Amino acid sequence: MTAARIGLPTALMHSYYRSFWKPFFEELGLEVIETGPTTKAILNKGIRYSVPEICAPMKIYTGHVLELLDQGVDWIYIPRFVSIRKGDVFCPKFLGLPDMLKHTIPDLTSKMVTHHLNVKHENIACMKEYLEIGKLFTSNYRKIKNAVQTGRKKWLEFRKYCVLERYNCQTANGKVFTGKPALQSDLPIKIGVIGYVYNVYDDILGMDIISRLYKLGANTVTFEMLEQGEIDRQLRGYKKRLFWAFSNKLLASAHQFFRDATIDGIIHVTAFGCGPDSFLGKILEINFSQSPKPFMTVRVDEHTGESHLQTRVEAFIDMIAKSKNFKE
Numbered sequence: 001m002t003a004a005r006i007g008l009p010t011a012l013m014h015s016y017y018r019s020f021w022k023p024f025f026e027e028l029g030l031e032v033i034e035t036g037p038t039t040k041a042i043l044n045k046g047i048r049y050s051v052p053e054i055c056a057p058m059k060i061y062t063g064h065v066l067e068l069l070d071q072g073v074d075w076i077y078i079p080r081f082v083s084i085r086k087g088d089v090f091c092p093k094f095l096g097l098p099d100m101l102k103h104t105i106p107d108l109t110s111k112m113v114t115h116h117l118n119v120k121h122e123n124i125a126c127m128k129e130y131l132e133i134g135k136l137f138t139s140n141y142r143k144i145k146n147a148v149q150t151g152r153k154k155w156l157e158f159r160k161y162c163v164l165e166r167y168n169c170q171t172a173n174g175k176v177f178t179g180k181p182a183l184q185s186d187l188p189i190k191i192g193v194i195g196y197v198y199n200v201y202d203d204i205l206g207m208d209i210i211s212r213l214y215k216l217g218a219n220t221v222t223f224e225m226l227e228q229g230e231i232d233r234q235l236r237g238y239k240k241r242l243f244w245a246f247s248n249k250l251l252a253s254a255h256q257f258f259r260d261a262t263i264d265g266i267i268h269v270t271a272f273g274c275g276p277d278s279f280l281g282k283i284l285e286i287n288f289s290q291s292p293k294p295f296m297t298v299r300v301d302e303h304t305g306e307s308h309l310q311t312r313v314e315a316f317i318d319m320i321a322k323s324k325n326f327k328e
């Protein structure tokens with residue numbers, strides 16, 4: 001008997017939680033189908049089915065879901081992210097994601113596997129959240145428990161690579177799934193990149209900004225490299241945190257990057273039309289206006305051209321390189 005096929009859209013939180021979801025569903029006996037990097041065709045499918053004013057990451061996610069339907073998978077896993085820290089919630093688009101997609105893509109309802117992800121810690125791999133999902137595919141409690149444990153082990157491994165080895169999301173996933181070590185060299189410049197994983201690592205939106213910087217002689221650090229304790233420490237001075245879980249992670253990483261004397265400049269990658277980032281961007285602008293550290297915002301959407309990004313990134317790195325040479 002062939003295994004049922006479950007699709008994981010390679011968008012939104014996929015790169016942050018892939019190391020849990022993939023082994024979890026595989027341990028349950030399913031074949032996991034991932035859509036892979038975003039292509040122009042996937043983007044165009046998403047644009048066709050989305051309202052124009054929604055942010056580009058949501059259009060891209062919609063495109064990946066349509067791609068999985070075209071591939072004829074049996075199920076598509078679309079969680080409703082509610083919270084991963086007491087007091088923090090997800091952006092409203094994440095909260096309404098399954099409903100929005102159900103109403104946008106009528107064929108999806110019978111294939112959608114969904115649930116509320118509402119936990120107190122970013123480690124989502126717990127029986128409380130995944131028992132009901134597991135029960136859709138097996139009545140064997142032990143098998144579900146084993147699947148959660150296997151997934152948890154992999155996700156903790158992923159986080160260990162991020163925090164202890166300073167791998168970003170992409171390279172940490174590479175290490176977990178293929179054993180390939182991250183490309184690391186001693187480059188003269190270090191840049192802090194602030195951005196949601198689905199912007200920075202998406203081939204269309206982020207346009208491989210991390211590799212572009214690397215080719216220009218800059219290593220990068222990202223928020224994934226901070227553990228939750230460090231995030232909370234960095235935000236201690238705020239009377240009130242932002243509402244959104246990952247926006248708080250970005251804000252905390254900005255504080256860390258601005259304080260870190262080894263970091264030469266900071267780039268904020270943000271999607272056009274992002275509500276939470278309009279707050280975050282303003283806070284960064286106000287809080288760090290007195291900092292001598294170069295800071296640049298790169299706003300991306302489905303129309304952003306590669307040459308535009310390349311020119312801006314090159315100019316930013318040139319400026320830093322010149323100022324470093326001048327000081328030495």
Ligand code: SF4
Nearest residue numbers: 055091093271274275
């Ligand atoms: S946080 Fe911003 S970019 Fe992300 S889903 Fe919400 S509106 Fe879109």
